[in-house]
Amino acid sequence: DVFSLHSEQRRELSITLRGVFNSTWAAEWAQFAAASPRKLRLHIEGPVISGTYRRFVQIDAYGRWREVGALPPEEEDGMTVMELEFQSEYDPALAADFVVRVQNDVASLP
Helix, strand or coil: CCCCCCCCCCCCCEEEEEEECCHHHHHHHHHHHHCCCEEEEEEEEEEEEECCEEEEEEEEEEEEEEEECCCCCEEECCEEEEEEEEEECCECCCCECEEEEEECCCCCCC
């Protein structure tokens, strides 16, 4: 029987970002320390479909920074590199924990 077992799990998204520790990362570190809710947007563009329309994947995630990489941060090529892990959480005002948008074609070309 193909459907003899059924299970449900909470939907979640986890993203690990690694970057050079600068003023932007310092601000995110403060958000991590305060356990503040965040909105994280990843937007990846591909080739042009037509005119100004491009293929893309966009992920909007709502949640908090949960983990931090090695402390003290690592040194690479004379730069301080830091890693943070983001965990999605359900946001009742937005009725979502994350949203994925994909554009790979247009209905009618301009």
